[in-house]
Amino acid sequence: MQRDFLVFDLIKKELERQRRGIELIASENFTSLQVMEAMGGVMTNKYAEGYPGRRYYGGCEIVDQTEQLAIDRLKQIFNIEYANVQPHSGAQANASLMLAILQPGDAILGLDLSMGGHLTHGSAVNFSGKLYQPHFYTVTKEEGLIDYEMLEAQARKVKPKLIICGASAYSRDIDYKRIRAVADEVGAFVMADIAHPAGLIAKGLLSSPFDHCHFVTSTTHKTLRGPRGGVIMMGKDFENPFGLKDVKGNIRMMSNLIDMAVFPGTQGGPLEHVIAAKAIAFGEILTDEFTVYAKQVQSNAQAMAKAFLNRGYQIISNGTDNHLMLIDLRNKNISGKKAEQVLGHADITANKNMVPYDDKSAFVTSGIRFGVAAVTTRGMKEDHMEFVVNAIDTALINADDASVLLKTKAQVNEFMSQFILYPELG
16 A cells, blocks of 8 residues: 555654644643554554453453553552543543433533633533533632632532532642532532643642542543543442442442443443553553653743743733643733734744633633643753743744744744654654
């Protein structure tokens, strides 16, 4: 079969783009080479509906071992009783979990998307807002911190079946214990979506949700530095409260309901090549090397936040506990959309983002979100954050000066040449 040079040329160009630029999208990271090798391996050929030891297809002896290894390693990372590694994405992990515990029309309570939440936490344009009855809590206008008093008041008012904690653009730790207390009061489940801070939680650098939340979901990229995918976890399994029984008349455990909600509830055959890559990434997370990495991510984020504050930028909540920060650009007289475009001209990649109580639309926004997981993987330390922030500041100040942007781009490219990405690829 003829080699598809058109596609492989595009892949090569993408590698070059990643190498020369500063990657600050908080949802992105660079996997290890062995993670990518697994994703491009022969396990992509295997169809394996079901679970290890319980498949609907033959020839699953090897993928059973790989998937079980991924499960065992994930359970070891977080010291938990249950893990499902099959969800194709974080969104599908959330969809499956909700399918397992909710009925259409049930009330859910999550952080508003415009306040830093996520589409799958009740947004009207998402399945979570269409299938269920969404209600929201916000962050405080003054401090930009989760308004726990509002969360508690909303929970008591609407009595949701599920309270969702977690966010896509929130830079502070979360008080899971307080959320669980109000959930117990109103009879709600608690789901923590730790897609963003999971790698830091794994190493004990942020509060763990497992002691207080019934369910925990996550992506496997971002700070976990694995392939794109999702997982569902429980600190402890428990009997389902719905009275559902198996064929022998025994009460089904919640793990049974979640497994069935993933397959056959929301997905068919699992992506066994991605699960193999997850297993590798989870093995990497268990090393001391990853502990050093996670601590560096947190230190780099705090150094970056300090550099922005020193230049007069307004960071929502005035700092960060994790890997990201959300910046309100209104005092810099530039929109998030324009800032994203300008930084792109300087080979700095970030994403526009609404800020709490934004007066601009989601297509324009007043904010921009930065994350340091990817640049930390490249080898950057605290001192390097000064160059990065200075380059961002120079580009935004000179947003309409093409010559300055071109010069900044050249400086960025030269700076990044010292952090070689995938040297094995030539």
